[in-house]
Amino acid sequence: MKxxxxxNARVVxxxxxxxxxxxxxxxxxxxxxxxxxxxxxxxxxxxxEGDYLLPGFVELHTDNLEKHLVPRPKVVWPQAEPAFFxxxxxxxxxxxxxxxxxxxxxxxxxxxRIAMLGRGVDALNHCRQSGMLRADHLLHLRCEVADPRMxxxxxxLSDTPCLKLVSLMDHTPGQRQWRDTTAYxxxxxxxxxxxxxxxxxxxxxxxxxxxxxANDNAASVMEFCRQRHLPxxxxxxxxxxxxxxxxxxxxxxxxxxxxxxxxxCASENGMLVMMGAPNVVRGGSHSGNAxxxxxxxxxxxxxxxxxxVPASLLAAVFELAxxxxxxxxxxxxxxxxNPAESVGLDDRGRIDSGRRADMVRxxxxxxxxVVRNVWRQGVQVY
Numbered sequence: 001m002k003x004x005x006x007x008n009a010r011v012v013x014x015x016x017x018x019x020x021x022x023x024x025x026x027x028x029x030x031x032x033x034x035x036x037x038x039x040x041x042x043x044x045x046x047x048x049e050g051d052y053l054l055p056g057f058v059e060l061h062t063d064n065l066e067k068h069l070v071p072r073p074k075v076v077w078p079q080a081e082p083a084f085f086x087x088x089x090x091x092x093x094x095x096x097x098x099x100x101x102x103x104x105x106x107x108x109x110x111x112x113r114i115a116m117l118g119r120g121v122d123a124l125n126h127c128r129q130s131g132m133l134r135a136d137h138l139l140h141l142r143c144e145v146a147d148p149r150m151x152x153x154x155x156x157l158s159d160t161p162c163l164k165l166v167s168l169m170d171h172t173p174g175q176r177q178w179r180d181t182t183a184y185x186x187x188x189x190x191x192x193x194x195x196x197x198x199x200x201x202x203x204x205x206x207x208x209x210x211x212x213x214a215n216d217n218a219a220s221v222m223e224f225c226r227q228r229h230l231p232x233x234x235x236x237x238x239x240x241x242x243x244x245x246x247x248x249x250x251x252x253x254x255x256x257x258x259x260x261x262x263x264x265c266a267s268e269n270g271m272l273v274m275m276g277a278p279n280v281v282r283g284g285s286h287s288g289n290a291x292x293x294x295x296x297x298x299x300x301x302x303x304x305x306x307x308x309v310p311a312s313l314l315a316a317v318f319e320l321a322x323x324x325x326x327x328x329x330x331x332x333x334x335x336x337x338n339p340a341e342s343v344g345l346d347d348r349g350r351i352d353s354g355r356r357a358d359m360v361r362x363x364x365x366x367x368x369x370v371v372r373n374v375w376r377q378g379v380q381v382y
Contacts, residue, residue, distance in 0.1 A: 002044065003030070006359070007037050009048035012055070012332050014350050022053060024357045027377035032351055048361055051372060055336040055351050056097025056358030057313050060165060060233075060274060060343065061140060061255055061305040064090065065101045065124075069116050076115065080123035088127070092134040094310035095360040097376045098340070098348060099135050100165050105153045106144030114153065121157055128162060134374075134381035140165040142235070145217040146172045146210035154221060165343055166225050167233035167255060168218050172210045222249050231343045233274075237262040243269065253342055255305065258289035260298065267300035272342040274303040277312035277335075280319055292316075296325050303339045314362065318369045 007021040011032060023031040039045035068083040070076055077083045091099050103120045104113040127133055139162045143150055157163070225232050233253035234246035243254060243265040254266035255274045267273045279285050279292035295301045306313045313335045321328040340349030348356040357378040362369050374382035 004044040004046060005037055005039075006048055006053060006361075007039075007045050008050060009053040009361070010050065011053045011351055012329055013352070014333055014337050015329055017052075017328055019050075022351060022357075022359070024375075024378045027357055027379070029351055029353055029355050029357050031353055049363075052362040052364075052369075053351065054095070054317075054332055054360045054362055055349055056356075056360055056374065056376060057095045057335045058339040058345065058349055059091070059096045059099045059306055059310075059313065059335075060253075060303065060339050061102045061142075061167070061307060062091070062096075062099060062310065063102055063308050064306070064310055065120055066103070066113070066116055067308070069120055069123075080119045081126055084120075084123040084127045085132070088133050088135055088137065091310055092374050092376075092382045093371060094306065095314050095362070095371045095374060096306070096310060097135055097358040097360075097374065097381075098138070098345065100138045100140035100343075102140040102142050102167075104142045104144060104169075105157075106147030106150040114149070117153060117157075121160060124162065125160065135376065138162045138164040140167065142167050142169055143217070143221050144169050144171065145214040145221075146170050146206070147217075148209065148213045150213070150217045151220050155224075158224060163230070165231050165233065165253075166221060167235050167253075168221065168251075169235040170210065170214060171236075172206050172214075222251075226250060237266060240265045243271070247271065253303075256289075256307075257295075258285075260290050260294055260300075263290060263295045263300045264298060267302065272302040272338060273300050274305050274339070275301060276307040277304040277316035278307055278309050280304065280316035281309075281312050293320075293323070293325065296320060301334065303342065304334045314360075314369050314371060322367075 003025045005021050005023050011018050011020045011022060018034050020034040021037045022029060065087045068087045101124055103117050107113045124137055124139060128137060139160055143154055145168055232251045233255045234251050235255050237243050237254050237257040238259050240261060243262050247269055252271055253274060254271045256276060257263040257266060257273060263273045275292040275295060284291050304313060304316055317331045317335055320326050320331040337349040348358050357375055359375045360371060361373040363372045373380060
Protein backbone atom coordinates (compact mmCIF):
# COMPACT_ATOMS: atom_id res chain seq x y z
CA MET A 1 0.00 0.00 0.00
CA LYS A 2 1.25 3.47 -0.78
CA UNK A 3 2.64 5.89 1.77
CA UNK A 4 1.21 9.38 2.08
CA UNK A 5 0.88 12.31 4.47
CA UNK A 6 -2.19 14.19 5.64
CA UNK A 7 -0.77 17.67 6.23
CA ASN A 8 -1.92 21.09 7.40
CA ALA A 9 -4.48 19.56 9.74
CA ARG A 10 -5.74 20.21 13.24
CA VAL A 11 -4.99 16.72 14.51
CA VAL A 12 -7.11 15.65 17.48
CA UNK A 13 -5.30 13.23 19.78
CA UNK A 14 -6.74 11.86 23.05
CA UNK A 15 -5.31 14.82 24.98
CA UNK A 16 -4.75 17.74 22.63
CA UNK A 17 -5.44 19.45 19.31
CA UNK A 18 -2.29 20.26 17.38
CA UNK A 19 -1.54 21.77 14.01
CA UNK A 20 0.41 19.00 12.39
CA UNK A 21 0.56 16.09 9.98
CA UNK A 22 0.00 12.34 9.96
CA UNK A 23 2.13 9.87 8.01
CA UNK A 24 0.20 6.81 6.82
CA UNK A 25 1.96 3.63 5.73
CA UNK A 26 0.46 0.21 4.95
CA UNK A 27 -2.89 1.09 6.47
CA UNK A 28 -1.43 2.23 9.78
CA UNK A 29 -0.46 5.53 11.32
CA UNK A 30 3.33 5.60 10.99
CA UNK A 31 3.94 8.99 12.61
CA UNK A 32 2.11 11.99 14.08
CA UNK A 33 3.96 15.25 14.50
CA UNK A 34 3.46 18.97 14.91
CA UNK A 35 4.12 21.45 12.14
CA UNK A 36 3.62 21.31 8.41
CA UNK A 37 5.42 19.24 5.82
CA UNK A 38 5.85 20.08 2.16
CA UNK A 39 5.09 17.65 -0.66
CA UNK A 40 7.95 16.08 -2.58
CA UNK A 41 8.19 13.95 -5.68
CA UNK A 42 8.71 10.90 -3.48
CA UNK A 43 5.91 11.52 -0.99
CA UNK A 44 2.25 12.20 -1.70
CA UNK A 45 0.77 14.89 0.51
CA UNK A 46 -2.92 15.62 1.01
CA UNK A 47 -3.57 19.18 2.16
CA UNK A 48 -6.29 19.21 4.82
CA GLU A 49 -6.50 23.01 4.55
CA GLY A 50 -6.61 23.50 8.30
CA ASP A 51 -9.54 21.12 8.81
CA TYR A 52 -9.82 18.91 11.87
CA LEU A 53 -8.50 15.36 11.61
CA LEU A 54 -10.29 13.05 14.04
CA PRO A 55 -9.96 9.32 14.66
CA GLY A 56 -12.61 7.27 12.90
CA PHE A 57 -15.70 6.90 15.07
CA VAL A 58 -16.47 3.60 16.80
CA GLU A 59 -20.23 3.06 17.07
CA LEU A 60 -21.33 0.34 19.53
CA HIS A 61 -25.10 0.56 19.11
CA THR A 62 -27.04 1.72 16.08
CA ASP A 63 -30.52 0.71 14.95
CA ASN A 64 -29.85 2.22 11.54
CA LEU A 65 -29.76 -1.13 9.72
CA GLU A 66 -33.24 -2.00 10.95
CA LYS A 67 -34.57 1.23 9.43
CA HIS A 68 -33.23 0.14 6.04
CA LEU A 69 -34.64 -3.39 6.31
CA VAL A 70 -38.07 -2.09 7.39
CA PRO A 71 -38.24 1.51 6.12
CA ARG A 72 -41.90 1.93 7.13
CA PRO A 73 -44.11 0.04 9.59
CA LYS A 74 -45.09 -3.28 7.99
CA VAL A 75 -42.97 -2.49 4.90
CA VAL A 76 -40.22 -5.12 4.60
CA TRP A 77 -37.62 -4.22 1.99
CA PRO A 78 -37.28 -7.33 -0.21
CA GLN A 79 -33.54 -6.99 -0.94
CA ALA A 80 -31.51 -7.15 2.26
CA GLU A 81 -28.04 -6.72 0.74
CA PRO A 82 -28.78 -3.47 -1.15
CA ALA A 83 -30.42 -2.18 2.03
CA PHE A 84 -27.26 -3.08 3.94
CA PHE A 85 -25.01 -1.27 1.47
CA UNK A 86 -27.20 1.84 1.71
CA UNK A 87 -26.88 1.67 5.49
CA UNK A 88 -23.12 1.25 5.12
CA UNK A 89 -22.82 4.37 2.97
CA UNK A 90 -24.80 6.43 5.47
CA UNK A 91 -22.62 5.18 8.33
CA UNK A 92 -19.36 6.15 6.64
CA UNK A 93 -20.72 9.55 5.61
CA UNK A 94 -21.24 10.19 9.33
CA UNK A 95 -17.55 9.51 10.07
CA UNK A 96 -18.10 6.03 11.53
CA UNK A 97 -15.38 3.58 10.51
CA UNK A 98 -16.25 0.77 12.93
CA UNK A 99 -19.91 0.00 13.54
CA UNK A 100 -21.65 -2.57 15.70
CA UNK A 101 -24.92 -3.24 13.91
CA UNK A 102 -27.45 -3.77 16.70
CA UNK A 103 -30.18 -6.31 16.00
CA UNK A 104 -32.91 -7.25 18.46
CA UNK A 105 -33.20 -10.86 19.61
CA UNK A 106 -36.86 -10.90 20.61
CA UNK A 107 -39.73 -8.44 20.48
CA UNK A 108 -41.75 -6.16 22.72
CA UNK A 109 -44.30 -3.76 21.16
CA UNK A 110 -42.38 -3.29 17.88
CA UNK A 111 -43.50 -6.37 16.00
CA UNK A 112 -41.46 -7.57 13.05
CA ARG A 113 -38.05 -7.47 14.71
CA ILE A 114 -37.72 -11.26 14.71
CA ALA A 115 -38.23 -11.34 10.95
CA MET A 116 -35.48 -8.73 10.61
CA LEU A 117 -33.01 -10.63 12.77
CA GLY A 118 -32.09 -13.50 10.46
CA ARG A 119 -32.17 -11.33 7.35
CA GLY A 120 -29.97 -8.74 9.01
CA VAL A 121 -27.34 -11.23 10.15
CA ASP A 122 -27.30 -12.96 6.76
CA ALA A 123 -26.88 -9.63 4.96
CA LEU A 124 -24.12 -8.59 7.36
CA ASN A 125 -22.18 -11.81 6.77
CA HIS A 126 -22.70 -11.74 3.01
CA CYS A 127 -21.69 -8.09 2.64
CA ARG A 128 -18.63 -8.55 4.85
CA GLN A 129 -17.49 -11.41 2.64
CA SER A 130 -17.90 -9.26 -0.47
CA GLY A 131 -15.05 -6.96 0.52
CA MET A 132 -17.13 -3.99 -0.62
CA LEU A 133 -18.06 -2.47 2.74
CA ARG A 134 -16.63 0.95 3.48
CA ALA A 135 -16.88 0.62 7.27
CA ASP A 136 -15.85 -2.31 9.45
CA HIS A 137 -19.17 -3.90 10.43
CA LEU A 138 -19.49 -6.05 13.55
CA LEU A 139 -22.54 -7.57 15.23
CA HIS A 140 -24.24 -6.47 18.46
CA LEU A 141 -27.06 -8.78 19.55
CA ARG A 142 -29.62 -7.05 21.78
CA CYS A 143 -31.27 -9.77 23.83
CA GLU A 144 -34.84 -9.05 24.95
CA VAL A 145 -34.87 -11.26 28.05
CA ALA A 146 -38.64 -10.86 28.54
CA ASP A 147 -39.36 -12.71 25.28
CA PRO A 148 -39.80 -16.48 25.84
CA ARG A 149 -38.31 -17.17 22.39
CA MET A 150 -35.06 -15.32 23.08
CA UNK A 151 -32.79 -18.31 23.70
CA UNK A 152 -34.10 -20.17 20.66
CA UNK A 153 -33.29 -17.10 18.57
CA UNK A 154 -29.94 -16.25 20.16
CA UNK A 155 -28.04 -19.52 20.19
CA UNK A 156 -28.33 -20.34 16.45
CA LEU A 157 -26.63 -16.98 15.82
CA SER A 158 -24.13 -17.14 18.67
CA ASP A 159 -21.31 -18.57 16.55
CA THR A 160 -21.46 -15.72 14.03
CA PRO A 161 -17.75 -14.75 13.71
CA CYS A 162 -18.40 -11.01 13.80
CA LEU A 163 -20.47 -11.16 17.01
CA LYS A 164 -18.50 -8.88 19.33
CA LEU A 165 -21.04 -7.43 21.79
CA VAL A 166 -24.17 -8.65 23.58
CA SER A 167 -26.61 -6.52 25.58
CA LEU A 168 -29.41 -7.57 27.91
CA MET A 169 -32.68 -5.64 27.70
CA ASP A 170 -36.07 -5.72 29.39
CA HIS A 171 -38.64 -3.37 27.90
CA THR A 172 -41.53 -4.55 30.06
CA PRO A 173 -43.52 -1.41 30.98
CA GLY A 174 -43.38 -0.26 34.58
CA GLN A 175 -39.60 -0.34 35.00
CA ARG A 176 -36.30 0.81 33.44
CA GLN A 177 -36.91 2.93 30.32
CA TRP A 178 -40.66 2.65 30.74
CA ARG A 179 -41.02 3.13 34.50
CA ASP A 180 -43.47 5.89 33.53
CA THR A 181 -46.27 3.84 31.98
CA THR A 182 -48.01 6.96 30.69
CA ALA A 183 -44.94 7.75 28.59
CA TYR A 184 -44.94 4.15 27.34
CA UNK A 185 -48.58 4.38 26.34
CA UNK A 186 -48.04 7.69 24.56
CA UNK A 187 -44.92 6.49 22.73
CA UNK A 188 -46.67 3.45 21.26
CA UNK A 189 -49.96 5.21 20.54
CA UNK A 190 -49.03 5.43 16.85
CA UNK A 191 -49.13 1.64 16.51
CA UNK A 192 -51.70 0.66 19.12
CA UNK A 193 -54.35 2.24 21.32
CA UNK A 194 -55.78 0.81 24.52
CA UNK A 195 -58.67 1.53 26.82
CA UNK A 196 -57.61 1.88 30.44
CA UNK A 197 -58.81 -1.65 31.16
CA UNK A 198 -57.00 -3.06 28.13
CA UNK A 199 -53.79 -1.28 29.07
CA UNK A 200 -53.87 -2.60 32.64
CA UNK A 201 -54.55 -6.13 31.38
CA UNK A 202 -51.75 -5.87 28.83
CA UNK A 203 -49.29 -4.76 31.51
CA UNK A 204 -50.21 -7.67 33.76
CA UNK A 205 -49.81 -10.09 30.87
CA UNK A 206 -46.37 -8.73 29.95
CA UNK A 207 -45.25 -8.88 33.57
CA UNK A 208 -46.34 -12.51 33.83
CA UNK A 209 -44.49 -13.41 30.63
CA UNK A 210 -41.37 -11.60 31.86
CA UNK A 211 -41.48 -13.35 35.23
CA UNK A 212 -41.71 -16.73 33.50
CA UNK A 213 -38.56 -16.41 31.40
CA ALA A 214 -36.39 -13.34 31.97
CA ASN A 215 -34.09 -14.71 34.67
CA ASP A 216 -33.38 -17.95 32.82
CA ASN A 217 -32.87 -16.13 29.53
CA ALA A 218 -30.41 -13.69 31.07
CA ALA A 219 -28.49 -16.39 32.93
CA SER A 220 -28.04 -18.49 29.78
CA VAL A 221 -26.78 -15.60 27.67
CA MET A 222 -24.44 -14.27 30.36
CA GLU A 223 -22.88 -17.68 30.90
CA PHE A 224 -22.30 -18.02 27.16
CA CYS A 225 -20.67 -14.58 27.00
CA ARG A 226 -18.42 -15.29 29.97
CA GLN A 227 -17.22 -18.51 28.36
CA ARG A 228 -16.50 -16.70 25.08
CA HIS A 229 -15.06 -13.57 26.75
CA LEU A 230 -17.65 -11.47 24.90
CA PRO A 231 -18.23 -7.97 26.28
CA UNK A 232 -21.70 -7.46 27.75
CA UNK A 233 -23.82 -4.36 28.21
CA UNK A 234 -26.75 -3.67 30.48
CA UNK A 235 -29.56 -1.56 29.07
CA UNK A 236 -31.67 1.23 30.55
CA UNK A 237 -30.30 0.93 34.08
CA UNK A 238 -32.58 3.00 36.30
CA UNK A 239 -31.82 2.04 39.89
CA UNK A 240 -28.54 1.62 41.71
CA UNK A 241 -29.68 -1.98 42.20
CA UNK A 242 -29.73 -2.47 38.42
CA UNK A 243 -26.11 -1.35 38.21
CA UNK A 244 -25.07 -3.53 41.14
CA UNK A 245 -26.73 -6.53 39.50
CA UNK A 246 -24.90 -5.83 36.24
CA UNK A 247 -21.57 -5.50 38.04
CA UNK A 248 -22.11 -8.78 39.88
CA UNK A 249 -22.61 -10.50 36.52
CA UNK A 250 -19.41 -9.15 34.96
CA UNK A 251 -21.14 -6.59 32.74
CA UNK A 252 -18.81 -3.72 31.85
CA UNK A 253 -20.98 -1.33 29.78
CA UNK A 254 -24.11 0.52 30.90
CA UNK A 255 -25.90 1.71 27.78
CA UNK A 256 -28.54 4.42 28.04
CA UNK A 257 -28.97 4.61 31.83
CA UNK A 258 -32.25 6.37 32.43
CA UNK A 259 -31.31 8.23 35.63
CA UNK A 260 -28.30 10.25 36.70
CA UNK A 261 -28.13 8.10 39.84
CA UNK A 262 -27.65 4.93 37.80
CA UNK A 263 -25.12 6.62 35.50
CA UNK A 264 -23.14 7.91 38.48
CA CYS A 265 -23.09 4.51 40.17
CA ALA A 266 -22.01 2.76 36.97
CA SER A 267 -19.24 5.26 36.25
CA GLU A 268 -17.89 5.25 39.79
CA ASN A 269 -17.71 1.45 39.70
CA GLY A 270 -15.73 1.31 36.47
CA MET A 271 -18.46 0.67 33.91
CA LEU A 272 -18.45 2.56 30.62
CA VAL A 273 -21.53 4.78 30.64
CA MET A 274 -22.82 5.14 27.08
CA MET A 275 -25.63 7.53 26.24
CA GLY A 276 -27.31 8.70 23.06
CA ALA A 277 -25.75 11.39 20.92
CA PRO A 278 -29.27 12.51 19.88
CA ASN A 279 -29.86 13.18 23.58
CA VAL A 280 -26.94 15.65 23.50
CA VAL A 281 -27.99 17.33 20.25
CA ARG A 282 -31.66 17.64 21.23
CA GLY A 283 -30.82 18.75 24.76
CA GLY A 284 -32.65 15.85 26.37
CA SER A 285 -34.01 12.32 26.07
CA HIS A 286 -36.84 11.66 23.61
CA SER A 287 -38.53 9.47 26.25
CA GLY A 288 -38.10 11.81 29.20
CA ASN A 289 -35.17 10.05 30.82
CA ALA A 290 -31.82 11.39 32.05
CA UNK A 291 -30.10 14.15 30.11
CA UNK A 292 -26.76 13.16 28.60
CA UNK A 293 -25.62 16.75 29.07
CA UNK A 294 -26.25 16.51 32.81
CA UNK A 295 -24.40 13.20 33.02
CA UNK A 296 -21.49 14.73 31.09
CA UNK A 297 -21.38 17.76 33.38
CA UNK A 298 -21.08 15.41 36.36
CA UNK A 299 -18.13 13.68 34.69
CA UNK A 300 -19.82 10.31 34.24
CA UNK A 301 -20.31 10.16 30.45
CA UNK A 302 -17.91 7.63 28.93
CA UNK A 303 -19.20 7.09 25.38
CA UNK A 304 -21.80 8.22 22.89
CA UNK A 305 -23.95 6.14 20.56
CA UNK A 306 -25.69 7.53 17.50
CA UNK A 307 -28.60 5.17 18.31
CA UNK A 308 -31.08 6.17 15.58
CA VAL A 309 -29.27 9.12 13.87
CA PRO A 310 -25.76 8.29 12.55
CA ALA A 311 -24.88 11.96 11.98
CA SER A 312 -25.55 12.76 15.64
CA LEU A 313 -22.10 11.57 16.78
CA LEU A 314 -20.21 14.38 15.06
CA ALA A 315 -22.79 16.98 16.04
CA ALA A 316 -22.73 15.88 19.69
CA VAL A 317 -18.93 15.96 19.91
CA PHE A 318 -18.72 19.57 18.80
CA GLU A 319 -21.79 20.51 20.85
CA LEU A 320 -20.11 19.29 24.05
CA ALA A 321 -16.98 21.26 23.20
CA UNK A 322 -18.90 24.40 22.19
CA UNK A 323 -20.85 24.36 25.45
CA UNK A 324 -17.49 23.98 27.26
CA UNK A 325 -18.74 20.88 29.03
CA UNK A 326 -15.49 19.19 28.08
CA UNK A 327 -12.49 19.92 25.81
CA UNK A 328 -12.73 18.75 22.21
CA UNK A 329 -10.22 15.86 22.66
CA UNK A 330 -12.25 14.49 25.57
CA UNK A 331 -15.45 14.78 23.54
CA UNK A 332 -13.82 12.97 20.61
CA UNK A 333 -12.73 10.18 22.96
CA UNK A 334 -16.42 9.51 23.64
CA UNK A 335 -16.88 8.32 20.04
CA UNK A 336 -13.48 6.75 19.41
CA UNK A 337 -10.93 5.71 22.04
CA ASN A 338 -13.36 4.96 24.86
CA PRO A 339 -15.82 2.71 22.98
CA ALA A 340 -12.96 0.97 21.18
CA GLU A 341 -11.19 0.13 24.43
CA SER A 342 -14.41 -1.05 26.09
CA VAL A 343 -14.78 -3.90 23.58
CA GLY A 344 -11.10 -4.75 23.24
CA LEU A 345 -10.44 -3.03 19.90
CA ASP A 346 -7.05 -1.70 20.92
CA ASP A 347 -5.86 -1.32 17.33
CA ARG A 348 -8.07 1.72 16.63
CA GLY A 349 -9.84 4.67 18.21
CA ARG A 350 -7.00 7.20 18.30
CA ILE A 351 -4.55 8.81 15.91
CA ASP A 352 -1.35 7.29 17.19
CA SER A 353 1.66 5.46 15.76
CA GLY A 354 0.91 1.80 15.13
CA ARG A 355 -2.87 2.20 15.19
CA ARG A 356 -5.16 1.69 12.22
CA ALA A 357 -5.30 4.71 9.96
CA ASP A 358 -9.03 5.23 10.52
CA MET A 359 -9.55 8.98 10.29
CA VAL A 360 -12.20 11.61 9.62
CA ARG A 361 -11.54 15.02 8.09
CA UNK A 362 -14.01 17.56 9.46
CA UNK A 363 -14.59 21.05 8.08
CA UNK A 364 -16.40 23.82 9.94
CA UNK A 365 -19.05 25.38 7.71
CA UNK A 366 -20.71 28.34 9.44
CA UNK A 367 -19.82 26.80 12.82
CA UNK A 368 -21.35 23.49 11.77
CA UNK A 369 -19.04 20.43 11.57
CA VAL A 370 -19.21 18.62 8.23
CA VAL A 371 -17.47 15.38 7.24
CA ARG A 372 -15.29 15.99 4.17
CA ASN A 373 -13.29 12.77 3.92
CA VAL A 374 -13.01 9.42 5.69
CA TRP A 375 -10.17 6.90 5.62
CA ARG A 376 -10.35 3.33 6.88
CA GLN A 377 -7.07 1.48 7.27
CA GLY A 378 -5.49 4.16 5.13
CA VAL A 379 -7.92 3.80 2.23
CA GLN A 380 -10.16 6.76 1.45
CA VAL A 381 -13.75 5.49 1.67
CA TYR A 382 -15.56 8.84 1.56
